[in-house]
Structure formats: structure tokens, C-alpha cells
Amino acid sequence: MSQSLLQQVQHLRQQLEQYSYQYYVLDNPTVPDAEYDQLYRQLQQLESEHPELITADSPTQRVGAVPLSKFGQISHSIPMLSLDNAFDDVEFQAFCKRMADRLDTSSEFSFCCEPKLDGLAVSIRYENGLLVQAATRGDGFTGEDITGNVKTIRAVPLKLKGSAIPPVLEVRGEVFMPLAGFASMNEKARAAGEKVFANPRNAAAGSLRQLDPKVSAQRPLMFYAYAVGSVEDPLSLLDGHSHYQRLMQLKDWGLPVCPEIRLVKGATAALDYYQQILQRRADLAYEIDGVVIKVADLAQQQALGFVARAPRWAIAFKFPAQEMLTTLLDVEFQVGRTGAITPVARLEPVVVGGVTVSNATLHNQDEIDRLAVKIGDRVIVRRAGDVIPQLVSVVLEQRPDTVRDIVFPKSCPVCGSQVERVSGEAVARCSGGLYCAAQLKEAIKHFVSRKAMDIEGLGDKLVEQLVEQQLVKTPADIYQLDMAALVGLERMAQKSALKLLAAIEQSKSTTLPRFIYALGIREVGEATALNLANHFASLELLQQAKLEQLLQVADVGTVVAEHLQGFFNEIHNQSVIAALQNAGVHWPQITQQVAAEQPLAGQTLVLTGTLSSMGRDDAKARLQRLGAKVSGSVSAKTHAVIAGDNAGSKLVKANELNVAVWTEQQMLDLFTQYGVM
């Protein structure tokens, strides 16, 4: 025997013991079950090739782990064993053949087929129908006293019902946590900043093995019985003929038994059962990691007996693993059609749940922080049902020195616009809404829609073509389309092209609320657009508005205000808006009703010269808010002319017509006095 072989065996044992300790004692495994199972099989293989290496304390010879001394101890008069497992049909057939050979029979077995619940085994002792004691499996011979904890599980009867209840009855079964309860418990824990459990099994084990049963009582635990331990049964009700009948008897006494359990004849029917349950795995209310196939006949069970740590008459036929270990090779950032930026993990390809997985979503920055994952890490990836693969956790013990931090981009990987993250939102977004190619199709569809620019004849299909053929790269490009461009498109006859061009032309004459809505700023719907238009009365004012000003608008809270600022601050969006206005998109002035008082109502004013405090449009909008009509020319009806620097002919005319002249400062004083500054 080579030294390295012994070392290999010892190394495997050491690893398995470490993992078992974390799994059974701490209820906090660090590697997926599949990883443990694979190392376990390696050790089994080496030991079967070299029986001289087997030691009594090898993990292959033992069950579970020594019970924690913080609990009282209970010894099992009939040991609680583990199960051998099969990972495919061939291994299952071999299990059947071993039994047939041993019993020297050629007739088919009756099998009791049961889901393999992913929780922890407990033994519950009833005396004269009353629950007196409950224990964990522990190392199979001695378990932990968890009587108080088990009593808090509502599904477990404290008192059995029905007749002929044996004076002593030990019921064995699985305590587990249904998925719904697991999800809501973890959600609460996350919200409270407490530790979340990696999976329902650890949650069940961690919840049950609490020194204070009050803690267990708050956890959504469930129990299904699947076997009988030691029993005094004077009426021999449990002696019957089959394991299945025993379970039905337990059910009659008020113990919960899994409704998926079936009695079948023959290996083929058992394989069918496996397939059926596998198909329904994702629909079950609890997690299972396979099925347990048990010889139903009690006499046959007796004759087959046990090997070191498991009965010969039962096998755990495992499902493909839903969690696997792999390496995070890199993180890429994808931009969705709403601008949301999602980090995507690029993984060393690995088969999970029967499918090769090479990507997993990382959701957002919060998730990256929660996982504390780095590029190069060894990670556990999970794929359950049709849900997209997720990263569950990092195996810190296996972290290489070469890991790198994941850096969230500050600018959009598609268009280079700034990435913004609104306070209180987990998602980071590209702020180049009108410019970003990733968001373009959606942005254009929205822009042309009925309640926005209302361009008739520009349907979704056409928008997609225009974007794909790069005829439209921003909404402003719509107004550059011409006959030559349109007739080149699929299913576009000259007549409909003409109609479309007319509709585009017509859409240039719009309203400010529609235009604001058409920009597709996040969370700015029709109503908000209308409020914004009424409040600011000018696009320019809206674009320049400070956060405090935005917050004054009905309907606008911090989140919307931040969306607005992010959008208007983005230089790419600014140039698209300018291009739209240059193309001739326009709207009538809004008559203001917003200022509380309208001291200028009924007055026609004229602005002239250069204002030093603000642009002329800005001043005009504010004057309108105070009720004034602002005109471009001076006449006898003009109430006053507001003269900035270098005022020319209009000032002359005002003097001629005896029209009042205000200074810029007088105007500003008015603004301040009536709260539109």
C-alpha cells in the first residue's frame, strides 16, 4: 500500500468529518450536498478496493454526528440508521438484485415508495397515547432530547386518537420546514438584519435544535411519520404484513403521513414513481432530495437486516442535485429594456438539476454585498425547477488568493450614460433613457404611443424594424424619416408611407404634458406629467428645476424627483430634447393656475433687452404664472414693458405710447413677493 493512498483516505475522512460537523452539529453546511456525496463515494470506493484501510470511525461506518452535550441525551433502543443511496437506474437495479440474491427469490418485491424529505430525523415516543419524549437521530445510538421543541410542532399530536393504541410506540419521521414558511421566515430575518438560513433543511434543523423551545415554537416546522421504532403492541396491530400498512395505521392514530406515499409492485413501478415525483418536485410544498424505496414486506425486511449504517431493504434514490460547487469566472453587466443594470455571473460550466449552467443572476449591488462574493471565488450555484440559476453562497475556505472585487460600472456598458441608483431602490439604471440602445425600442414605442406623441401608423413592429435597421437611434430621428427610408421597409407601400409621414408631421404640434410624458422618464405617468407641466409651465424650467422645486409638485416624491433629475442631467437626453425641438416639435403655452395669487391677471407684458438673472423664456413662464399674458410686440394695450440691458426699439415704442417701463429688479421683486422665484 502506497503512502499516498493512505494519505488520500485520511484527507478524505478529515474533509468529510469537517463537513459533517458543520452540517449536523452547526446546522450550517459550507458545501453543497453533492460535493459531500461525491467525496463520500470516493472514500467508499477506496475502502472497498482496500478493505484493510477501513477503520471503525470512518465516516462510511457511522451515522450522523455525536449529539451536542448542551442537550439532554436519549439513547435509542433501536438504532436510527442512515440510508444507502442510488444515483441512477443502474444503481437502483443493482440494489434490487442484491436483495433478490440474498433472499434467493425471483418474484418481484412490493415497494413502499416515499418522498425523501429534506429535514432531520426524529424519534417521538408515545406512552399510553401521550407524547412523552422526542429525540434527534444524533449518531444513531444516542440523540438529543428535544421533547419540548417537538411539542411545539402543531402537526405532531400530543395525544394519539383512535383505539387499540399500543402502551409504548416510538414513531420515527422527518421534521422539515415547508418552502412557504422558509421563504417568509428568511424574508423577516433579512428585513431585521438577522442571519438567513441557506436552505430549508438547515432552517428546520437549526429551528428544532434550540435550547429554548419558545424559539422553535415560532418556526414553521412540519412533521411526517415514516417508520416505527421500538414498540409494545399487545394486539399486534403493527405486526401486519407491510410497512405501508403500518404507516396507514399511524395515520389512523392521528400522526401525519406524507400523502405522496404509494405501495407499488416491482422495480419498474418504483422507477415510474421516481420519475413522477421528480416531475412534480418543484410543485411540492416542501423540499425533497429524492425518493426512498423500501421493501414493504416486514418479514423480508427482517430477513434482509442491516449493514454497518443502513438497512439492506431500503434505498435513497436521489434526484439530480440542485446545488453544485463551481467557480465565478467573471461578472458582466447587462442593460435591460428599462435601463436596469443587472450583474450576471459567468460561471465555470457545471451540471445543476440536470442542466449545464454557465450563468447566474446576481440581481443587484445589494445581493453582491450580501454574498460578499469576489471574482475567482468558489461558489454554490442553485437551480431549482425552472427558476433561473442563483448564487447561494461563497465557500470562503476555498477562496484563492487571486480573487478580485466586483466593481459596479459608473457608466452604462451599452451607451456610456451615467448609471444612477435612486435612494431606496436596489436597482441601478442607465440614465440615458432616450439615447441608450438597450432601451431604445421600448423608449420609441412609448414615445409614439397614443397618450404620448400619438403618431398613428407607427406600430410596435415598425418601431422594431426602424431600430434594427438603425434608421432611428433616438426619438428625434423619427422626424428625419423620409419617403426613401420608409419604402425600403417590409410591408411598407408608398401610400402608407405617405400617411405615416403626415402623421409624424402632425405630431410635431403637441402639448407640454404629452411631451413630458413621451420622454418616458421612470415613474412619470400621464398624471405626473400634467402636474409638472402645470407647475413649471415651461420645459426649460422643468429641466433646470432643483430637487426642492420638484418636490413642490403634486404627486412628486423623492424617488420621482431623483428620476427627473437623473434624466435631465444626462447630457445625451438633453441633446435629444434639443434635437426634437429643432425638428419642430412644439406646444402651446400653458396658462398658469398655479401661483396662489395672480397679481398680473389681465395684464399684457412685453420683455425686451437682455436679462441678467435668467433666460427670457424663464421670465416669461414666471410672469404667466402670475397671470400675465406675455406678448412679443408693444401696442397701446400693453400694460408694461420690462426692459433688460441694451433694450432697443421696444423701449422706444413704449415711451412713445406712454406704456409703463419696469426694470428687471422690479420684476424680480414681484416674483419674490408672490412666491414664483
Ligand SMILES: NC(=O)c1ccc[n+]([C@@H]2O[C@H](COP(=O)([O-])OP(=O)(O)OC[C@H]3O[C@@H](n4cnc5c(N)ncnc54)[C@H](O)[C@@H]3O)[C@@H](O)[C@H]2O)c1
Ligand atoms: N453539505 C454537507 O456538508 C453535508 C455534510 C454531511 C451530510 N450531508 C448530507 O446528508 C446526507 C447524508 O446524511 P444521512 O446519513 O442523514 O443520510 P440521508 O439523509 O441520505 O438518508 C437518511 C435520512 O433520510 C431521511 N428521510 C427522509 N425521508 C425519509 C423517508 N421517507 N424514509 C426514511 N428516511 C427518510 C431521514 O432523516 C434519514 O435519517 C447526504 O445527503 C449528504 O449530502 C451534507
Ligand SMILES: [Zn+2]
Ligand atoms: Zn445606457
